[in-house]
Amino acid sequence: MAMTGVLRPGHIQLKVLDLDESVEFYSNVLGLTETGRDAQGRVYFKAWDERDHHSVILRQADSAGIDFFAFKVDSCATLDKLEKDLNAYGVATRRIPAGELLETGERVRFTLPTGHDIELYSKKSEVGNGMSDVNPEAWTAAAEKGIAPIRLDHCLLYGPDIEKAQAIFTDVLGFYLVEHIALDDSQDLAIWLSCSIKAHDIAFVRHPEPGKLHHVSFLLESWEKVLRAADIMSMNRVSIDIGPTRHGVTRGTTIYAFDPNGNRFETFCGGYQCYPDNKPTKWTMDEVGAAVFYHDRKLNDRFLTVVS
Incomplete structure:
Protein backbone atom coordinates (compact mmCIF):
# COMPACT_ATOMS: atom_id res chain seq x y z
CA MET A 1 0.00 0.00 0.00
CA ALA A 2 1.45 3.36 -1.00
CA MET A 3 1.52 5.63 2.02
CA THR A 4 0.31 8.94 0.63
CA GLY A 5 -2.03 11.62 1.90
CA VAL A 6 -2.79 11.13 5.59
CA LEU A 7 0.07 9.12 7.08
CA ARG A 8 -0.72 8.41 10.73
CA PRO A 9 -1.89 9.83 14.04
CA GLY A 10 0.48 12.60 15.02
CA HIS A 11 -0.46 14.11 18.37
CA ILE A 12 -3.15 14.57 20.98
CA GLN A 13 -3.59 17.46 23.43
CA LEU A 14 -5.07 16.36 26.74
CA LYS A 15 -6.57 18.48 29.50
CA VAL A 16 -5.33 17.63 32.98
CA LEU A 17 -6.33 18.84 36.42
CA ASP A 18 -2.91 18.79 38.08
CA LEU A 19 -0.05 19.39 35.65
CA ASP A 20 2.78 18.44 38.00
CA GLU A 21 1.14 15.16 39.00
CA SER A 22 0.36 14.43 35.36
CA VAL A 23 3.93 15.10 34.22
CA GLU A 24 5.14 12.66 36.86
CA PHE A 25 2.64 10.03 35.70
CA TYR A 26 3.25 10.37 31.97
CA SER A 27 7.03 10.47 32.49
CA ASN A 28 7.62 7.74 35.05
CA VAL A 29 4.60 5.42 34.95
CA LEU A 30 3.61 5.54 31.30
CA GLY A 31 7.27 6.11 30.42
CA LEU A 32 7.06 8.88 27.84
CA THR A 33 9.99 11.26 27.25
CA GLU A 34 9.46 14.95 27.97
CA THR A 35 10.61 17.03 24.99
CA GLY A 36 9.67 20.59 25.86
CA ARG A 37 7.50 23.19 27.57
CA ASP A 38 6.01 26.28 25.98
CA ALA A 39 5.02 29.78 27.02
CA GLN A 40 1.43 28.61 27.58
CA GLY A 41 2.63 26.14 30.18
CA ARG A 42 1.96 23.08 28.05
CA VAL A 43 4.24 20.05 28.42
CA TYR A 44 5.26 17.90 25.43
CA PHE A 45 6.09 14.19 25.30
CA LYS A 46 7.05 11.48 22.83
CA ALA A 47 7.15 7.70 23.03
CA TRP A 48 10.65 6.28 22.92
CA ASP A 49 10.59 4.94 19.34
CA GLU A 50 8.84 7.97 17.80
CA ARG A 51 11.06 10.16 15.64
CA ASP A 52 9.06 13.41 15.70
CA HIS A 53 9.31 15.96 18.51
CA HIS A 54 6.10 15.07 20.31
CA SER A 55 2.89 13.06 20.21
CA VAL A 56 1.28 14.01 23.54
CA ILE A 57 0.71 17.52 24.90
CA LEU A 58 -0.65 18.15 28.41
CA ARG A 59 -2.51 21.34 29.30
CA GLN A 60 -3.65 22.43 32.76
CA ALA A 61 -7.45 22.86 32.78
CA ASP A 62 -10.49 22.84 35.04
CA SER A 63 -11.72 19.53 33.61
CA ALA A 64 -10.15 16.48 32.04
CA GLY A 65 -10.62 15.53 28.40
CA ILE A 66 -9.33 16.18 24.91
CA ASP A 67 -8.59 19.46 23.13
CA PHE A 68 -7.73 17.99 19.72
CA PHE A 69 -6.36 14.96 17.89
CA ALA A 70 -4.07 15.38 14.87
CA PHE A 71 -2.89 13.45 11.84
CA LYS A 72 0.35 13.97 9.95
CA VAL A 73 0.11 14.25 6.16
CA ASP A 74 2.86 13.62 3.66
CA SER A 75 3.51 17.15 2.35
CA CYS A 76 2.51 20.81 2.41
CA ALA A 77 0.84 20.26 -0.96
CA THR A 78 -1.32 17.51 0.51
CA LEU A 79 -2.20 19.75 3.46
CA ASP A 80 -3.35 22.48 1.06
CA LYS A 81 -5.32 20.01 -1.05
CA LEU A 82 -7.07 18.40 1.90
CA GLU A 83 -8.06 21.79 3.27
CA LYS A 84 -9.62 22.69 -0.08
CA ASP A 85 -11.34 19.31 -0.24
CA LEU A 86 -12.76 19.76 3.26
CA ASN A 87 -14.08 23.21 2.38
CA ALA A 88 -15.64 21.88 -0.83
CA TYR A 89 -17.32 19.16 1.25
CA GLY A 90 -18.83 21.85 3.48
CA VAL A 91 -16.41 21.53 6.40
CA ALA A 92 -15.11 24.84 7.76
CA THR A 93 -11.38 24.97 8.53
CA ARG A 94 -8.96 27.37 10.11
CA ARG A 95 -5.18 27.62 9.95
CA ILE A 96 -3.16 27.46 13.14
CA PRO A 97 0.17 29.22 12.52
CA ALA A 98 3.52 27.45 12.59
CA GLY A 99 5.10 27.56 16.03
CA GLU A 100 1.83 27.69 17.98
CA LEU A 101 2.84 24.16 19.02
CA LEU A 102 6.53 23.66 19.64
CA GLU A 103 8.51 22.44 16.62
CA THR A 104 5.34 22.12 14.51
CA GLY A 105 4.40 23.74 11.22
CA GLU A 106 1.04 25.10 10.13
CA ARG A 107 -1.99 23.06 11.14
CA VAL A 108 -5.43 22.86 9.58
CA ARG A 109 -8.14 22.46 12.23
CA PHE A 110 -11.78 21.48 11.73
CA THR A 111 -14.59 20.34 13.98
CA LEU A 112 -16.37 17.05 13.38
CA PRO A 113 -20.14 16.61 13.78
CA THR A 114 -19.22 14.58 16.88
CA GLY A 115 -17.92 17.79 18.47
CA HIS A 116 -14.21 16.89 18.27
CA ASP A 117 -11.47 19.13 16.87
CA ILE A 118 -9.24 17.33 14.38
CA GLU A 119 -6.00 18.72 12.98
CA LEU A 120 -3.86 18.00 9.94
CA TYR A 121 -0.21 19.07 9.62
CA SER A 122 2.80 18.18 7.51
CA LYS A 123 5.83 19.49 9.39
CA LYS A 124 7.23 18.65 12.81
CA SER A 125 10.87 18.63 13.86
CA GLU A 126 12.50 15.23 13.85
CA VAL A 127 14.40 14.50 17.05
CA GLY A 128 15.00 10.78 16.49
CA ASN A 129 14.66 7.83 18.83
CA GLY A 130 18.08 7.93 20.42
CA MET A 131 19.58 5.38 18.05
CA SER A 132 21.84 5.83 15.07
CA ASP A 133 20.47 5.85 11.53
CA VAL A 134 23.40 3.59 10.62
CA ASN A 135 23.86 0.18 12.26
CA PRO A 136 21.53 0.93 15.20
CA GLU A 137 21.11 -1.13 18.33
CA ALA A 138 17.76 -2.78 19.09
CA TRP A 139 16.58 -0.34 21.77
CA THR A 140 17.71 2.35 24.19
CA ALA A 141 17.41 2.86 27.93
CA ALA A 142 14.21 4.86 27.31
CA ALA A 143 12.56 1.61 26.17
CA GLU A 144 12.73 0.31 29.75
CA LYS A 145 11.38 3.36 31.57
CA GLY A 146 7.89 2.73 32.92
CA ILE A 147 5.44 1.08 30.54
Whole structure:
Protein backbone atom coordinates (compact mmCIF):
# COMPACT_ATOMS: atom_id res chain seq x y z
CA MET A 1 0.00 0.00 0.00
CA ALA A 2 1.45 3.36 -1.00
CA MET A 3 1.52 5.63 2.02
CA THR A 4 0.31 8.94 0.63
CA GLY A 5 -2.03 11.62 1.90
CA VAL A 6 -2.79 11.13 5.59
CA LEU A 7 0.07 9.12 7.08
CA ARG A 8 -0.72 8.41 10.73
CA PRO A 9 -1.89 9.83 14.04
CA GLY A 10 0.48 12.60 15.02
CA HIS A 11 -0.46 14.11 18.37
CA ILE A 12 -3.15 14.57 20.98
CA GLN A 13 -3.59 17.46 23.43
CA LEU A 14 -5.07 16.36 26.74
CA LYS A 15 -6.57 18.48 29.50
CA VAL A 16 -5.33 17.63 32.98
CA LEU A 17 -6.33 18.84 36.42
CA ASP A 18 -2.91 18.79 38.08
CA LEU A 19 -0.05 19.39 35.65
CA ASP A 20 2.78 18.44 38.00
CA GLU A 21 1.14 15.16 39.00
CA SER A 22 0.36 14.43 35.36
CA VAL A 23 3.93 15.10 34.22
CA GLU A 24 5.14 12.66 36.86
CA PHE A 25 2.64 10.03 35.70
CA TYR A 26 3.25 10.37 31.97
CA SER A 27 7.03 10.47 32.49
CA ASN A 28 7.62 7.74 35.05
CA VAL A 29 4.60 5.42 34.95
CA LEU A 30 3.61 5.54 31.30
CA GLY A 31 7.27 6.11 30.42
CA LEU A 32 7.06 8.88 27.84
CA THR A 33 9.99 11.26 27.25
CA GLU A 34 9.46 14.95 27.97
CA THR A 35 10.61 17.03 24.99
CA GLY A 36 9.67 20.59 25.86
CA ARG A 37 7.50 23.19 27.57
CA ASP A 38 6.01 26.28 25.98
CA ALA A 39 5.02 29.78 27.02
CA GLN A 40 1.43 28.61 27.58
CA GLY A 41 2.63 26.14 30.18
CA ARG A 42 1.96 23.08 28.05
CA VAL A 43 4.24 20.05 28.42
CA TYR A 44 5.26 17.90 25.43
CA PHE A 45 6.09 14.19 25.30
CA LYS A 46 7.05 11.48 22.83
CA ALA A 47 7.15 7.70 23.03
CA TRP A 48 10.65 6.28 22.92
CA ASP A 49 10.59 4.94 19.34
CA GLU A 50 8.84 7.97 17.80
CA ARG A 51 11.06 10.16 15.64
CA ASP A 52 9.06 13.41 15.70
CA HIS A 53 9.31 15.96 18.51
CA HIS A 54 6.10 15.07 20.31
CA SER A 55 2.89 13.06 20.21
CA VAL A 56 1.28 14.01 23.54
CA ILE A 57 0.71 17.52 24.90
CA LEU A 58 -0.65 18.15 28.41
CA ARG A 59 -2.51 21.34 29.30
CA GLN A 60 -3.65 22.43 32.76
CA ALA A 61 -7.45 22.86 32.78
CA ASP A 62 -10.49 22.84 35.04
CA SER A 63 -11.72 19.53 33.61
CA ALA A 64 -10.15 16.48 32.04
CA GLY A 65 -10.62 15.53 28.40
CA ILE A 66 -9.33 16.18 24.91
CA ASP A 67 -8.59 19.46 23.13
CA PHE A 68 -7.73 17.99 19.72
CA PHE A 69 -6.36 14.96 17.89
CA ALA A 70 -4.07 15.38 14.87
CA PHE A 71 -2.89 13.45 11.84
CA LYS A 72 0.35 13.97 9.95
CA VAL A 73 0.11 14.25 6.16
CA ASP A 74 2.86 13.62 3.66
CA SER A 75 3.51 17.15 2.35
CA CYS A 76 2.51 20.81 2.41
CA ALA A 77 0.84 20.26 -0.96
CA THR A 78 -1.32 17.51 0.51
CA LEU A 79 -2.20 19.75 3.46
CA ASP A 80 -3.35 22.48 1.06
CA LYS A 81 -5.32 20.01 -1.05
CA LEU A 82 -7.07 18.40 1.90
CA GLU A 83 -8.06 21.79 3.27
CA LYS A 84 -9.62 22.69 -0.08
CA ASP A 85 -11.34 19.31 -0.24
CA LEU A 86 -12.76 19.76 3.26
CA ASN A 87 -14.08 23.21 2.38
CA ALA A 88 -15.64 21.88 -0.83
CA TYR A 89 -17.32 19.16 1.25
CA GLY A 90 -18.83 21.85 3.48
CA VAL A 91 -16.41 21.53 6.40
CA ALA A 92 -15.11 24.84 7.76
CA THR A 93 -11.38 24.97 8.53
CA ARG A 94 -8.96 27.37 10.11
CA ARG A 95 -5.18 27.62 9.95
CA ILE A 96 -3.16 27.46 13.14
CA PRO A 97 0.17 29.22 12.52
CA ALA A 98 3.52 27.45 12.59
CA GLY A 99 5.10 27.56 16.03
CA GLU A 100 1.83 27.69 17.98
CA LEU A 101 2.84 24.16 19.02
CA LEU A 102 6.53 23.66 19.64
CA GLU A 103 8.51 22.44 16.62
CA THR A 104 5.34 22.12 14.51
CA GLY A 105 4.40 23.74 11.22
CA GLU A 106 1.04 25.10 10.13
CA ARG A 107 -1.99 23.06 11.14
CA VAL A 108 -5.43 22.86 9.58
CA ARG A 109 -8.14 22.46 12.23
CA PHE A 110 -11.78 21.48 11.73
CA THR A 111 -14.59 20.34 13.98
CA LEU A 112 -16.37 17.05 13.38
CA PRO A 113 -20.14 16.61 13.78
CA THR A 114 -19.22 14.58 16.88
CA GLY A 115 -17.92 17.79 18.47
CA HIS A 116 -14.21 16.89 18.27
CA ASP A 117 -11.47 19.13 16.87
CA ILE A 118 -9.24 17.33 14.38
CA GLU A 119 -6.00 18.72 12.98
CA LEU A 120 -3.86 18.00 9.94
CA TYR A 121 -0.21 19.07 9.62
CA SER A 122 2.80 18.18 7.51
CA LYS A 123 5.83 19.49 9.39
CA LYS A 124 7.23 18.65 12.81
CA SER A 125 10.87 18.63 13.86
CA GLU A 126 12.50 15.23 13.85
CA VAL A 127 14.40 14.50 17.05
CA GLY A 128 15.00 10.78 16.49
CA ASN A 129 14.66 7.83 18.83
CA GLY A 130 18.08 7.93 20.42
CA MET A 131 19.58 5.38 18.05
CA SER A 132 21.84 5.83 15.07
CA ASP A 133 20.47 5.85 11.53
CA VAL A 134 23.40 3.59 10.62
CA ASN A 135 23.86 0.18 12.26
CA PRO A 136 21.53 0.93 15.20
CA GLU A 137 21.11 -1.13 18.33
CA ALA A 138 17.76 -2.78 19.09
CA TRP A 139 16.58 -0.34 21.77
CA THR A 140 17.71 2.35 24.19
CA ALA A 141 17.41 2.86 27.93
CA ALA A 142 14.21 4.86 27.31
CA ALA A 143 12.56 1.61 26.17
CA GLU A 144 12.73 0.31 29.75
CA LYS A 145 11.38 3.36 31.57
CA GLY A 146 7.89 2.73 32.92
CA ILE A 147 5.44 1.08 30.54
CA ALA A 148 7.45 2.52 27.62
CA PRO A 149 5.09 2.34 24.64
CA ILE A 150 6.48 2.44 21.11
CA ARG A 151 4.14 5.15 19.86
CA LEU A 152 0.82 6.90 20.07
CA ASP A 153 -1.47 4.49 18.23
CA HIS A 154 -5.08 5.75 18.05
CA CYS A 155 -7.93 7.24 20.03
CA LEU A 156 -11.60 6.40 20.60
CA LEU A 157 -13.95 9.38 20.62
CA TYR A 158 -17.55 9.54 21.88
CA GLY A 159 -20.15 11.83 20.32
CA PRO A 160 -23.27 12.09 18.15
CA ASP A 161 -23.54 11.85 14.35
CA ILE A 162 -20.75 9.32 13.94
CA GLU A 163 -21.94 8.49 10.41
CA LYS A 164 -21.27 12.12 9.40
CA ALA A 165 -17.80 11.93 10.92
CA GLN A 166 -17.21 8.68 9.05
CA ALA A 167 -18.21 10.32 5.79
CA ILE A 168 -15.64 13.11 6.27
CA PHE A 169 -12.87 10.62 6.98
CA THR A 170 -13.74 8.28 4.12
CA ASP A 171 -14.95 10.71 1.44
CA VAL A 172 -12.37 13.45 1.99
CA LEU A 173 -9.38 12.16 3.95
CA GLY A 174 -9.03 8.72 2.37
CA PHE A 175 -9.73 6.55 5.41
CA TYR A 176 -11.69 3.30 5.14
CA LEU A 177 -14.02 1.39 7.46
CA VAL A 178 -12.38 -1.66 9.05
CA GLU A 179 -14.98 -2.87 11.58
CA HIS A 180 -18.31 -1.70 12.96
CA ILE A 181 -20.88 -2.65 15.57
CA ALA A 182 -24.36 -2.36 14.08
CA LEU A 183 -27.19 -1.09 16.28
CA ASP A 184 -29.63 -2.11 13.57
CA ASP A 185 -29.79 -2.18 9.77
CA SER A 186 -29.61 1.61 9.49
CA GLN A 187 -27.02 2.83 12.00
CA ASP A 188 -23.91 1.81 13.91
CA LEU A 189 -23.04 1.94 17.57
CA ALA A 190 -19.30 2.12 16.85
CA ILE A 191 -16.92 2.39 13.89
CA TRP A 192 -13.18 1.75 13.44
CA LEU A 193 -11.39 3.65 10.66
CA SER A 194 -7.89 3.32 9.19
CA CYS A 195 -5.66 5.42 6.94
CA SER A 196 -2.96 2.74 6.86
CA ILE A 197 -2.67 -1.03 7.17
CA LYS A 198 -3.35 -0.84 10.92
CA ALA A 199 -6.64 -2.20 12.20
CA HIS A 200 -7.58 1.36 13.20
CA ASP A 201 -6.16 4.86 13.47
CA ILE A 202 -9.29 6.42 14.98
CA ALA A 203 -12.62 5.08 16.25
CA PHE A 204 -15.99 6.52 17.28
CA VAL A 205 -18.86 5.43 19.50
CA ARG A 206 -22.33 6.97 19.29
CA HIS A 207 -22.96 9.06 22.39
CA PRO A 208 -25.42 11.92 23.06
CA GLU A 209 -22.85 14.31 24.53
CA PRO A 210 -20.37 15.74 21.98
CA GLY A 211 -16.62 16.07 22.18
CA LYS A 212 -15.86 13.30 24.66
CA LEU A 213 -12.72 11.18 24.96
CA HIS A 214 -13.09 7.50 25.73
CA HIS A 215 -9.39 6.66 25.52
CA VAL A 216 -6.06 7.41 23.93
CA SER A 217 -4.07 4.32 23.01
CA PHE A 218 -0.35 3.57 23.10
CA LEU A 219 1.25 0.67 21.23
CA LEU A 220 3.35 -2.01 22.93
CA GLU A 221 5.47 -4.63 21.19
CA SER A 222 4.07 -7.88 22.59
CA TRP A 223 1.58 -9.58 24.89
CA GLU A 224 4.43 -9.93 27.39
CA LYS A 225 4.83 -6.13 27.36
CA VAL A 226 1.08 -5.78 28.03
CA LEU A 227 1.45 -8.05 31.07
CA ARG A 228 4.48 -6.03 32.20
CA ALA A 229 2.35 -2.88 31.85
CA ALA A 230 -0.23 -4.45 34.16
CA ASP A 231 2.49 -5.10 36.75
CA ILE A 232 3.70 -1.49 36.55
CA MET A 233 0.13 -0.21 36.89
CA SER A 234 -0.39 -2.35 39.99
CA MET A 235 2.95 -1.28 41.51
CA ASN A 236 1.93 2.36 41.05
CA ARG A 237 -1.68 1.85 42.19
CA VAL A 238 -3.04 2.95 38.82
CA SER A 239 -6.82 2.59 38.49
CA ILE A 240 -7.37 -0.21 35.96
CA ASP A 241 -10.66 -0.30 34.10
CA ILE A 242 -10.28 -3.76 32.57
CA GLY A 243 -7.62 -6.17 31.38
CA PRO A 244 -5.27 -7.61 30.46
CA THR A 245 -7.64 -9.09 27.89
CA ARG A 246 -8.32 -9.33 24.17
CA HIS A 247 -10.65 -7.47 21.85
CA GLY A 248 -12.82 -9.26 19.33
CA VAL A 249 -12.75 -6.12 17.21
CA THR A 250 -9.19 -5.79 15.79
CA ARG A 251 -8.07 -8.90 17.78
CA GLY A 252 -5.70 -6.69 19.77
CA THR A 253 -4.65 -7.37 23.36
CA THR A 254 -5.25 -4.59 25.84
CA ILE A 255 -5.40 -2.97 29.24
CA TYR A 256 -7.58 0.07 29.94
CA ALA A 257 -6.67 2.31 32.86
CA PHE A 258 -7.02 5.91 34.05
CA ASP A 259 -4.44 8.62 34.47
CA PRO A 260 -4.60 10.71 37.69
CA ASN A 261 -7.11 13.08 36.05
CA GLY A 262 -9.64 10.48 34.93
CA ASN A 263 -8.52 10.38 31.30
CA ARG A 264 -8.68 6.77 30.17
CA PHE A 265 -5.66 5.37 28.32
CA GLU A 266 -5.00 2.03 26.68
CA THR A 267 -1.85 -0.05 26.36
CA PHE A 268 -2.42 -2.01 23.18
CA CYS A 269 -0.64 -4.73 21.25
CA GLY A 270 -1.31 -6.58 18.03
CA GLY A 271 -4.34 -6.20 15.85
CA TYR A 272 -4.34 -7.57 12.35
CA GLN A 273 -3.13 -5.83 9.20
CA CYS A 274 -5.79 -4.75 6.76
CA TYR A 275 -6.13 -3.03 3.38
CA PRO A 276 -8.74 -0.75 1.83
CA ASP A 277 -10.11 -3.55 -0.37
CA ASN A 278 -10.94 -5.73 2.65
CA LYS A 279 -14.65 -6.07 3.41
CA PRO A 280 -15.46 -4.42 6.77
CA THR A 281 -16.15 -6.79 9.65
CA LYS A 282 -19.62 -6.42 11.16
CA TRP A 283 -20.55 -7.17 14.76
CA THR A 284 -24.16 -7.41 15.91
CA MET A 285 -25.55 -6.24 19.23
CA ASP A 286 -26.15 -9.78 20.48
CA GLU A 287 -22.35 -10.30 20.33
CA VAL A 288 -21.25 -6.81 21.39
CA GLY A 289 -19.68 -8.21 24.58
CA ALA A 290 -17.36 -10.48 22.62
CA ALA A 291 -16.64 -7.69 20.14
CA VAL A 292 -15.22 -5.45 22.85
CA PHE A 293 -13.96 -7.92 25.47
CA TYR A 294 -13.49 -11.27 23.78
CA HIS A 295 -12.59 -13.28 26.88
CA ASP A 296 -15.34 -12.08 29.23
CA ARG A 297 -17.87 -11.72 26.37
CA LYS A 298 -19.60 -8.95 28.31
CA LEU A 299 -19.19 -5.21 28.89
CA ASN A 300 -18.79 -3.44 32.19
CA ASP A 301 -20.83 -0.31 32.95
CA ARG A 302 -17.78 1.86 33.61
CA PHE A 303 -16.33 1.13 30.17
CA LEU A 304 -19.57 2.24 28.53
CA THR A 305 -20.33 5.32 30.61
CA VAL A 306 -17.12 6.90 31.93
CA VAL A 307 -15.63 9.43 29.47
CA SER A 308 -13.71 12.67 29.86
